[in-house]
Amino acid sequence: MTNMAEDLKAEAPFLSGAPAPAPEDRRRTQRESPRERKKRTTDVVIYGVLAVLVVALMVPFFWMLSSSLKENNQVLTVPIQWIPSDFVWSNYTDIWTRIPMLGYLQNSLYLAVIITCLQVLTGSLAAYGFSKVRFPGRDVLFLAYIGTIAVPWQAYMVPQYIMMQNLGLTNSFNALILLQAFGAFGVFLMRQYYMTIPDELCEAARIDGLSEYGIWARVILPLSKPALASLALLTFVNTWNDYMGPFIYLTSNRLWTVQLGLRSFVGQFDAEYAMIMTGSVISVIPILVIFLIGQRYFIQGIATSGMKG
């Protein structure tokens, strides 16, 4: 990916005399064998640690998977049964007809994608204002942002609902989008990340005649890929797994999201746990896909080579 930052690095003499070789290359040119041997041992140790961790972290997920293949009355047994006695594969075919699962998935995806896009866009814009532009009242405003994160939603849920009702927005996706797309979380996250980007980069771009908007789009955004990826991932996951918001605002069944659909297996006195777990397994898949796509941005690293922070 070519971007302004790399151009800058190549052009601006004060940034770096010559393009720095990638860390990989440099490592290879230095004393090879002891380093590599050491690296290999470290790798083995790390793999070992990770393998143990993964097992410990996946146990509940395994239970979820195994329960999704049981009859409802076989799920919550004492003692716990790790492997189903009969594999009820039909849960995975039944769920599509028991509830309109496909429609729920579409609704969830629609909400999650729109909210994530808006949150990332407006969040990174506002974060630039909060971190790279200096103007009076900025920090107070920023504290107001952080402050609202500290208020539990349960406290202002009803005033918010009354407002939405008066605007005629309840029972629609718009209500949820408006509520969740402008959260303070994204602004805060991006602002903190932008703080780590040296101001010299912006300065250089200003000297080159870029406007503030140009700096945001062509210098800062390309540099903040890991942060953008994590914000997008976390926003997506939170929206996807949100239950209370859709529950309060979406009444018509055709607007329901996956999380609401799963809860419809909970009755007044009992619940169909096998179906809930089946649905949960299905609903995790989109998150995994997003994660696998997004996670490669975490290793790309940002192009500040040659910078003295």
Place this chain on the structure above:
Amino acid sequence: MTTETLTPAPVPVSRGNRKQARRNTLIGWTFILPNFLGFLAFTLIPVIAAFALSFMEWTSFTAPRWVGLENFQRMLQSDTFWVALRNTVVYALGHVPLTMALALGLAMLLNRKLKGIGFFRVAIFFPYITSLVAVAVVWNMLFSPDNGPINQFLNAIGIAEAPGWTSSSDWAMPAVIITSVWRDMGYYMILYLAGLQAIPTELYEAAEVDGASGWQRFWNVTIPSLRPTTFFVVVMLTVSSFKVFDLIVVMTNGGPGRATTVLSQLIYQEGIGEGKFGYSSAISLVLFLIVLSITVLQFKLQQRRER
């Protein structure tokens, strides 16, 4: 507080004449505005409305009635409020440092190029996306006092009186904390991973040339460079610890007795559960003030360090 004391020293753009300042204000606001409009209308105003309610009596059906500080007086006299406040603080004291340390450790472990590292990253994020019910059932099973694996292990290493975990008033909170740390560390690991990526490799290389050991590099390069991320993580963790709700509801539902009842549960029960919106708003105002003062403190600390 005045803005001046809070303002860090970002690079001054120019000589800072008045015209420049006005221009900066304009530019700053155009960046913030798209987010701020939505934030103002749908978050800030309802929040302010909720705070106003804490001085009123309101059942949501009738017009609110001004009662002054009555709600706060009731709250201070309520035994349950103090129990919930204490539980919330205990939870936060356990949850914040543990999650932070583990998240950072995992991020350091996973911030490298290794075959299949993507899989491990997903795996560590898994607890966060596993159904809460599954998490609660499995952890409760692990914590089972008589035959749970955790207590069997404790017995094996010579601890005869293993704790009763979720069926004991004293141990339910530690059990909840352990589960929540396990669940949340993957989430914060993602944030740290992004933060680690922002550290220029040259800083490490320079430190290496100076002969710094791995440990020294960690303290002198990694930790200072991660300061903005750490600030974010600490604030988010503090806030989310003080607001903890879902996990407790599913895992212990505040029990046994009131051993794990927390403030946000109280807010929910008193407000939407029983229709005492004024009273529940008063509790949330107190919760807000506590968290805000912690955050402002951290904000100031962070800025002092940055200078």
Place this chain on the structure above:
Amino acid sequence: MKRTTLAALALAVTAGLGLTGCAGAAGPAEEQGQEGKTRLTVSVWNYEGTPEFKALFDSYEAANPAIDIEPVDILADDYPQKVTTMLAGGDTTDVLTMKNVIDYARYANNGQLQEINGVVDTVGKDSLAGLDAFNIDGKYFAAPYRQDFWLLYYNKELLKAAGVDNPANLTWDEYSALAKKLTTNADGKTTYGTYHHIWRSVVQAIAAAQNDGDQNGGDYGFFEDQYNTALDLQKSGATLDFGTAKSQKTSYRTMFETGQAAMMPMGTWYIAGFLQAKKDGKTNVDWGLAPLPQKSDDGKVTTFGSPTAFAVNKNAQHSDEAKKFIEWAAGEEGAKVISKIGVVPALQNDAVTDAYFQLEGLPSDELSKKAFTPDKTALEMPVSDKSGAVDKILNQEHDLIMVGERPVADGIAEMGKRVTGEVLGK
């Protein structure tokens, strides 16, 4: 370059999703009020999983072609929370279903419901079980259409294997002895003599009903015997330990349907659920019903129950139609409709009871029938604006007694102290 493509792609995807999302690919399309029909909205929980609603609505629409009923489907878990929020926003749903009397008391006292004395009079005050609960100073703001009460489910095979015919006319002592006798442990698999679910009602509401105790009273001495019985059963291993049941979220259905528990005190709502499980081949337990065990052996049966009712929203768009619907649903027609799917109607007369026992799969022995005609059915929880807060305290203290952290007497004293101090005032 690449970035622009990505952005364009994201936009396209978003736009595409927007179309499908808004077109409402999911679920049944919103029912439109058809030409000339009045659209009556009714709030319900878990519409798919609670067949009584559909049965009632379909029959009513068939009998009244001018009415089109639209269910407002709300998840069962947080039903009252959503209704409270909706009403706060001035919602105009016509009929509100009252899930329990605690919520009813709150809505009625807040002036959110219309008085429907006329409806109650037409249906007949004497024949509606559980109606007393809805009386607020001579005014009725809801009419019950369903009345669940508690009885004892038992597994005929397990009892026979232990040489017991049926659990008839049990006192609590006899019940305990029987439960212990029925507990077996073979091949590492325990069969419990009985299963007590973790709800506080299993102990407290039974004690209140059979001792004429007031759960809002602040003096809870009448709980003591029942707690001793429950704890004794637990200690002897004749029922699953409370801590385990609570933390493992044990399902009472699983305990009974897999033959892990030989007996189980439970509400009548489970009848419909059990019949369905049997029909689907998910259980092969041969079941019977018996009256709840009693304090004394005088032959009189006292149990407790909880009615479910329909009420008219103060802001209803169609108040008259709403009242007519409730009159029908709580009356004989409605009672017959829900009887057919195994739900116990509030309206009780011979015709309705007979219709109920026509149900396929219901045990038809005399004891089961006797279980259906208790001499007295007390209310699970008194109707008062204090009930919600008291309920919470009693629940918390119940936990502590059952996990063995508080001796019974201390727990009961603490309940009294907290209810008096925190709820009953000053």
